[in-house]
Amino acid sequence: MERHYDIVIVGGGPAGVATALSAQSTYPGKKIALIRREDIAMIPCGIPYILHTLARVEDDILP
DSSP: OOOOOOOEEOOOSSSHHHHHHHHHOOOOOOOOOOOOSSSSOOOOOSSSHHHHHOOOOGGGGOO
């Protein structure tokens, strides 16, 4: 069975989850796959949730 995705992210840790969430919000029409070893994602910190709430990087830079 073949599956086709526009974006593939390898790694289900905090960085992988944050990347997947950012990709989903940036490219809502794209099909995204997150490949991880574990059946259940365990995120030991809140960084992905904080990063997902940020706007564009340009909006978060202080003068």
